[in-house]
Amino acid sequence: MPSTLSRKMGENRFVITAELAPPRGSDLTLFQRMADIVAPHVDAINVTDNQGANMRMTPLTAAALLVQKGIEPVMQLTCRDRNRLALQSDLLGAAAMGIHNILALTGDHITCGDHGQGRAVFDLDSVLLIQMIQGMNEGRDINGKPLDGKTAFFVGAAAAPEVEPFAVTRPKLVKKAAAGARFYQTQAVFDPQRLSMFCATVKPLGVKVVAGILVLRSAKMAEFINRNIPGLKIPPAIVERLAQAADPAAEGLRIAVEVALECRTTCHGVHLMAMGRDEVVPSIVAALN
Numbered sequence: 339m340p341s342t343l344s345r346k347m348g349e350n351r352f353v354i355t356a357e358l359a360p361p362r363g364s365d366l367t368l369f370q371r372m373a374d375i376v377a378p379h380v381d382a383i384n385v386t387d388n389q390g391a392n393m394r395m396t397p398l399t400a401a402a403l404l405v406q407k408g409i410e411p412v413m414q415l416t417c418r419d420r421n422r423l424a425l426q427s428d429l430l431g432a433a434a435m436g437i438h439n440i441l442a443l444t445g446d447h448i449t450c451g452d453h454g455q456g457r458a459v460f461d462l463d464s465v466l467l468i469q470m471i472q473g474m475n476e477g478r479d480i481n482g483k484p485l486d487g488k489t490a491f492f493v494g495a496a497a498a499p500e501v502e503p504f505a506v507t508r509p510k511l512v513k514k515a516a517a518g519a520r521f522y523q524t525q526a527v528f529d530p531q532r533l534s535m536f537c538a539t540v541k542p543l544g545v546k547v548v549a550g551i552l553v554l555r556s557a558k559m560a561e562f563i564n565r566n567i568p569g570l571k572i573p574p575a576i577v578e579r580l581a582q583a584a585d586p587a588a589e590g591l592r593i594a595v596e597v598a599l600e601c602r603t604t605c606h607g608v609h610l611m612a613m614g615r616d617e618v619v620p621s622i623v624a625a626l627n
Contacts, residue, residue: 341438342410343382344492347521347546353607354626355412355523355548356619357384360395369400370407372616377409379623382439384523384609387414391451398428402435412494413437416445421461422470422480429474433489441494441523442467465513468493472518497522497547499536500529500571508539515543523609525570526552530600537605546606551598551622553612554590557581591618595625602626 346353356376361369376383383404385397401411413432415425432440444467448458462470470480477488495514501507511522522540527533527549537547554560557580560572576593583589598608608626610619 340490341382341492343412343439344520346381347606350606352602353381353548354379354610354623355382355384355607356380356610356612356616357386358400358616359386359389360397360400362392362394364395366395366400366403370403373404373407373409376616376619377404377407379620380610381607382410382412384412384414384441387416387443387445388419388451389414389446391418391446391448391453393451393453396428398431398435398437401432401437405436410439411437412439412441414441414443415467416443417460417462417464417467418445418448418458421459425462425467425470426474426479429471429489429491430485433474433487433491438490438492439494440471440491441496442471442519443496464495465510465517468495468514468517468519475518492521493519494521494523494548495519496525497536497540498525498570499527499533499549500525504536504539511540511545512543515540515545519545521546521548521606523548524550526550526572526611527601528571528573528576528597530597530604533601534604548607548609549598549601549605550609550611551594551601553594553610553615553618553622554580554586555613555615556586556590559590559613587615591615591621595622598622598626 385401387397397413401413404411442464444464448456471491471493474489557577560577580586
């Protein structure tokens with residue numbers, strides 16, 4: 339049975355997803371509470387995988403919990419922390435638990451996070467991971483041996499529409515599409531015109547585009563992102579709006595709504611990244627409807 343996300347994208351319907359991080363511990367109470375708040379307003383919830391190379395509970399467990407609650411997850415899976423054996427094992431476990439959507443990522447380098455002394459794996463990159471998943475969907479493992487029950491994953495990949503120069507990143511997007519990616523989930527977008535150009539450029543690849551919408555809290559947060567996150571630059575005008583606002587958090591929400599509304603006519607969906615302010619997701623979705 340196809341996922342809701344794949345069905346809606348196949349029908350060219352606009353989709354909305356949001357993002358939740360598993361807990362930094364074994365207590366899932368807050369995760370479940372936030373999922374209950376967000377789920378009625380979105381088509382699926384992304385479950386992050388040690389986002390920013392910071393240690394969290396495995397997304398496999400958190401995504402399986404969402405399935406049990408009747409909520410459709412998109413399980414993120416990075417190459418940073420697993421070799422091909424572990425990646426295949428987690429994917430088979432995900433399939434058995436009813437998880438149908440995978441966002442295949444190479445992953446931030448381990449030195450970016452809270453376990454910088456660790457050793458990254460990177461046995462595969464995102465393109466090879468997508469190829470492997472496509473093979474599993476066809477009933478074989480990465481070595482070509484048959485599986486006892488094939489998978490049926492709807493696979494997405496990451497994209498960065500505002501990275502400069504874009505021509506450098508386009509070949510990898512082509513490879514991701516050829517490997518089997520059916521949608522691109524972008525990094526945070528702040529320039530809808532650039533997103534429009536991106537969508538026009540990748541349209542021949544037949545891959546849907548879901549634009550990342552980041553809810554900023556303050557000018558300080560925006561400045562930190564500009565200093566530390568490659569490929570993501572928040573325009574000075576937005577940083578200034580946040581700096582001048584009497585209530586920066588409310589202003590960040592307004593900015594997110596404005597960008598999402600502009601993206602609505604350009605791409606196939608939006609992905610809301612509330613950065614711990616998951617309670618604001620319903621208001622953003624309401625503004626889009």
